[in-house]
Amino acid sequence: MSETALAVRSSPPLPALVIDAGERASGRFLEFFASTIRNPNTRRAYAHAVGEFLTWCAQAGVVSITAVQPLHVAAWIELQTQTLSAPTVKQHLAAIRHLFDWLVTGQVVPHNPAATVRGPSHTARQGKTPVLDPVEARQLLDSIDITTPIGLRDRALIGLMVFSFARIGAAVTMRVEDVYVQNRRLWVRLHERGRKRHEMPCHHTLDAYLHAYLDGTGIGGDPKGPLFRTIQRGTGQLSDTPLPQANAYAMVRRRAIAAGIATKIGNHTFRATGITAYLKNGGTLENAAAMANHASTRTTQLYDRRRDDISLDEVERIRV
Structure with missing residues (x-):
């Protein structure tokens, strides 16, 4: 089945406001999700936001998607800010804005009602992802029983995220052939967002983890397999x-509890942990961005949690 067909199948059901606008509007609505959004996670997030917004509009008395006005968008965004974080609200507004841009260019609606609506202000200088210090990360990795295939897999996956700064989405889509030898060194190939291919050599610890995993499970002979x-x-x-992201998250939480780590970590924790450890040991922000495949160092700075140590040291100066 083609990617376009899969996208159509995964598109949201047509809201009543779209159906009431006619066949042309319905077709253009489906095309927006099938043709303009390649990332399935973004497609799901946009479909959820658009579906909720149009349902709210119908309840508010709007009779057709062509009748949506800036006031409707502004009122709905204001309601969202009461229960959702600023980044989530901004993403919802972006979904509505991009949809109506698409409908305007398709001459379904005369103007974009979301064009003049402003979202909540939000400036992030540091990410909120929980980070482990090197001692905790080592404690977690060493606590895994590697006498079983599942233990070898879990250690290799966590090690990959720590030592190569890999996103969980890129890690779980890797094939066996994406671990390969080049210049007598083991390398990994990650398929990032936008179909970008990112390759980098393995840290010696990750090298050992991956070799143990491939050799211990026998999957090395299946290069096209997950x-x-x-x-x-x-x-x-x-x-x-292939291991789903949700299963990987459940594994990480289970391993953390078993290792006695109280921090509520997730898959993204290891990317931030690796970047922070790299920077603490003299690495540069520019090289960290290249290793993490970030287009801008501003994104990498969100993963830099070295200031946490400074804050803790300063707090301990309060002596009463």
């Missing part, structure tokens, strides 16, 4: 099914 796989029920052996 690198990280689910476990077959009742056998304890790896299946041929």
Whole structure:
């Protein structure tokens, strides 16, 4: 099945306000999600935002998508700010704005009602992702029982995210052939957003983890197969099914609890942990951005949590 067909199947059901605007509006609405949004996660997020907004509009008495006005968008965004974070509200506004831009160019609506609506102000200088210090990260990795395939897999996956700054989305889509030897050194190939391919050499610890995983599970002979796989029920052996992100998150939480780590970590924790450790040991922000495949160092700075140590040291100066 083609990517376009999959996108159409995963598009949201047509809201009543779109159907009431006619066949042309319905077709253009579906095209927006099938043709303009390539990332499935973005498509789901935009579909959710647009669906909620148009449902609210129908409840507010709007009879058609062509009748949506800036006042409707502004009122809905104001309601969203009461329960959602500023970044989430801004994403919802972006979804509505991009949809109506598409409808305007398709001559379905005369103007974009979201064009003049401003979202909540938000400036992020530091990310909110929980980060482990090097001792905790080592404690977690060393606590994993690697006498089983699942243990070898989990250590390799966590190690990949720590030592290569890999996003979980890129990690779980890797194939076995994306771990390869070049210049007598093990490298990894990550397929990032926008179909960008990112390659980098392995840290010696990650090299050992990946070799142990591939050799210990026997999947090295299946180059086209998924690198990280689910476990077959009742056998304890790896299946041929790629490991979903949700399963990876559940694994990370389970491993953290077993290792006695109280911090509520997630998949993204290891990307931030690796970047912070790299910068603490003399790495440059520019090189960290290149290793993390960030287009701008401003994004990398969100992962730099060195200031946490400074803040803690200063707090301890308060002696009463």
